[in-house]
Amino acid sequence: MIEQITKINSAINGVVWGIPMLVLIISTGIIMTVGMKFFQLVHFKEWMDTTFLAIFKKKDVRAHTAKHEKSISQFQALSTALAATIGVGNIAGVSSAIVVGGAGAVFWMWVSAFFGMMTNYSENVLGIYYRRKNSKGEWSGGAMYYLLDGLGSKKGCKSLGKFLAVLFSLFCMFASFGIGNMTQVHEITSSIVDAFRLPETVIGSITPQIIIGVLLALLAALVILGGIKAIGSVTEKIVPFMALIYIIGTVTTLIMNIGSVPAVFGAIFRGAFGLQAVAGAAVGTLIKNAITMGFKRGVFSNEAGLGSSVMVHSASNVKEPVVQGMWGIFEVFFDTIIVCTLTAFTVLNSGLIDLQTGEVLSESTGASLVSEAMALRFGSAAGIFVAVAVALFAFSTVLGWSFYGTKACEFLFGTKATIAYKVIFVICIVFGATMSFDLAWDIADTLNGLMAIPNLIGVLTLSGTVFAITKNYIGRKISKTDPNLTPMLSGLPEVQKEQARKMAEDGE
Template identity: 60%
Template sequence: MGGFLTMVENINNAVNGFVWGLPMLILLVGTGILMTLLTKFFQISHIKHWMKNTIGGIFTNSHITAHTGKEDMQISQFQSLCTALAATIGTGNIAGVAAAIAAGGPGAIFWMWVVAFFGMMTNFSENVLGIYYRRRNERDEWCGGAMYYLRDGLGSKKGCRQIGAALAVLFSVFCILASFGIGNMSQINSIAVNMGSAFGIPSFVTGVFLMALAGLVIVGGLKRIASVTEKLVPFMAVIYLIGAIIVLVVNANQIGAVFGAIIKGAFGMRAVGGGIVGSGVAMAVQWGMKRGVFSNEAGLGSSVMVHSSSNVREPVVQGMWGIFEVFADTIIVCTLTAFAVLSSGLVDLNTGAVLSDKVSTALVAEAFSTVFGGAGSAFIAIAILFFAFSTVLGWSQYGSKGFEYLFGRKAVKGYQIIFVVFIVIGATMDLSLAWDLSDTFNGMMAIPNLIGVITLSGTVMKITKNYVDRKIHGKDVKPMLSALDDIQELHEKEIC
């Protein structure tokens, strides 16, 4: 058995090295650059518009937060954002940022920002395609995601029908496998370890409690998940941000030095960790990009599955929520975590060397403890509890949609039950191999998804231009809202 596990680990390491190697990261960022160029830097050129119609609209537009009727299986735009953020704001925003700093130095944060900037338009494109190609199931629920725009979008191109269908199946399989790993067991294990070290709570007790709590939410379906996340996500984000801002304010005299260390580390003006400058830059680039992608998931095709369930009609409107999702996750939450760590004195800002023997979550906890004392570790443990548990709720929906695509809606309840049971397993087992496997499957989701986004980039460009012409420039043109409308119009012309 040990030999078999070793063989599996060796194979996984080889695959993981390819999936998350520099070429793959360049592909992810390259897709974001392509979509940024095709949409004429929408995230910058129309920043006032998308800010007004996302976070600004929460306070001025009741339609954004209005709940749908009991029998209506759609969810509001705000609920779709919160459910998506529930899955993306997780341990990566705490442990992932600390890992990036430890491996790539302060300069890694700059490249994390670069990934986020271009990732905004990757996420935008996924959501535009998700809304445009979504379908309703027999319960009148919206079903959308990479599997649908691969099958119906890429598959509609000449000679690509079988390729689109095959890639849709592969994406769904990878999504289901990743949901049990990075979306479930690894998150729960992080909670159990932190609750054990901070409060002495046995892992099994944590697992059983979270299994019961998650079961009440997950088995209730998307509307119940959305109802919980729209309350949990704002609460957990605000509490964590307040804590990080307090750390930053206390260490305000270090802000200038932190900025300097990030910029200098990013471009090799100083060696990272005392190493060679060129090697330091490469590590900063690779770790910054890698943790940035893991944090906001832009390019993986995950959050589009819940964004597609929104009650919105305009694809670009939901696309703008995708821009804000990446902005909130990486530019705000990850940045504040990074500044809290870098300003705490635990990192040598001249060399980038970590001066503590703590790693991952423990490094962030130590940074908070420099201000809050012993309560710092407890604060981070509770933050991990909220962040990781919300990730479990979000990923349960992703896995459900992948399972539904492969086996039909009636089979989803079985998946949800198994998913909930795995929570106890995740809390009590050694997850070193499971973490690596889930990283691999999570990354492999990106391959078919990016193929879909790139091949359908012209469609995204047309839909975006159509929206800008109508809503911003006031032109009288026919809206592009759904591929179903276009198919129906083409069918009517053929009949005529």
């Protein structure tokens, strides 16, 4: 059965991640970037002040909401979104991209991230603009809602919007078991087994993988069954800690190898444009592999274009769509430009990759390659460090994606069905611990691509709405050329009334 699944998935993956998908992903980012006049560059100070720097200046972005409210703080929303995006893609995914696509894959990850910032921004703006309250009084938003209510409101597009919304939700629910569950859990178990050199079996035929899988399932169940408030509470504590220890470790490695940085940059740019000392068709193959792996691992890491993180951003207590959009820009920036780059430099300046030819001088792959690279400077303790980092990154991703899948299930089958989904999700954690590495990655890649298709169609067709909301916000809040403009806070009449009432109560 596994062999058959592998064949079917490979066939679908070849289509989903072909040239048309790469064109769709990058062109969406380019269109949104140009349409908003390079917002991520022009308004760099604004979105940094509103997001990362606001954590230290303002209390509202990380303050917990009142007990009677069902939303979460902006900082909790970011933490949960980062929990889902900062995962094994930042460690194992980056090293795998370098092994297959060469150093040049890193450059195309940067390109993916630069334009992906505005794709993610647009998703968040639309998510807040078209979100609604569910039967429990919780905010529900995401691609399925802006496809249903945004695209569906356009003339002759009602059925198309509903169809794409259902399609996205199905792909998202299934993707949650791949990218957000089994792939992550597999990396946790593999890194722990390798780092601590655990035996093949513990008791009888029971393996360490099974024991780790059961423990992870129990821990996840305690949080997941508590809903978004519990998930947000846990991730706002895990994410800053896990990101800090990993950044310290990789930056230390970078400083210790500072002399090789120019050579690493040279290898990245040579690899990106096929300037290595090879001839003929091999050049084209190298460029194709670099671009393909750069985009695939870039999307796997930061999820820009998938329409996934918008579901948790939509649960935030924020009122302005553009504000949460800017958190989306920071999310991609931090995930790929910062964390993925540090991983790439850790591998490339280790000596395990020949920077001239691109030859891999190690038999390690995934997180093991990163571990080996760090071990050259820190000794055997590096394996334990990477194992802990992978475990924290991956476990937080499992928590974040459980929420995405829950929201997709809620859209398709209603809030009552989410309990069954959560139970199945937790059970799949055990299966993920024993799953094939290649098959886990391949399935995750396929589901990523399938999710992106309806979402990107929605973003492109609703780009005019995003441009109008952004222009409105810039006129009121940034340039202040039109401070008396009416805020564009929601595209749903019932939500508009509720927001107007709350803003009147708050004196805004």
